[in-house]
Amino acid sequence: MSGNRPPLTVLLAAPRGFCAGVDRAIQIVERALERFGAPVYVRHEIVHNRHVVERLEALGAVFVEELDQCPDDRPVVFSAHGVPKQVPEEAARRNLIYVDATCPLVSKVHVEAQRLHANGREIVLIGHAGHPEVVGTMGQLPDGAIALIETVEDAMQFAPQDASRLAFVTQTTLSVDDTSAIVAALQARFPQIEAPHKEDICYATTNRQSAVKALAPNCDIVFVIGAPNSSNSVRLVEVAKRAGAQRAQLISSAEDVDWDMIGPIGTVGITAGASAPEDLVEGLIAAFRERYDVDQKDIRVTDEDVIFKLPRVVA
Known part of the structure; x- marks a missing residue:
């Protein structure tokens, strides 16, 4: 035991955090800013994470909800979530420079x-x-x-x-x-219903849920770093509870942790949704190290090596 800090085991889920689609979408905005200069408009949050959005805003990205908020003379990026067909059609009609960051x-x-x-x-x-x-x-x-x-x-x-x-x-x-x-x-x-040739739920969603299932039964509480509007992050909280975690909570960063409400704990699980940057995970672990004598263990269910190419316009 270090000083008078209580011991704590931190189980860190792997894989966690950015997936290849999110990584590609963020790179697309960064490359568009490098190539075309600021501002570059982005229709909808590029990924569902305010920390990512605010960093890109600081670089010169302007986030809007609809295409009619974009001027004719600046490029626009479509978010990783995909857009209805009429959006690129309208962009083409207006002769906009547009980059599709759909995963x-x-x-x-x-x-x-x-x-x-x-x-x-x-x-x-x-x-x-x-x-x-x-x-x-x-x-x-x-x-x-x-x-x-x-x-x-x-x-x-x-x-x-x-x-x-x-x-x-x-x-x-x-x-x-x-x-x-x-x-x-x-x-x-409907026994004749046709299924997709390959499962539609993406590898990253599946892997992050598998990692949480592996650590949750041993945890007093599981923290999922992610945004409330991030579907995959909200699902991780649900998966953790079902898999046996005594408690599971979605937080956007270490600042959201109510340390007075945690109570006595011996083991904490930590993961991050597919649009949450790793520095938020590091920040949460550092916050625990300030308060506990931390023994950190990685719970790795698989390795990910997926990389998606960038669109030619920003490659």
């Missing part, structure tokens, strides 16, 4: 939905209403071509026009277990 794994879902629609399939999208990724995916096709299902209850009540022509795709950042339950409900009701 390639989200683009894969867009292509899948378009293929299914072209083949006459009725499409179900498993996802969360209002999330930018869901808005973007549904916006690839005409209104009414995709039905959104959020829960098992939705799956049980869904009434297709033709059960023999049904297919599903999913948001990339969902809970693996929740999605499996919804898919199982759909497959039980």
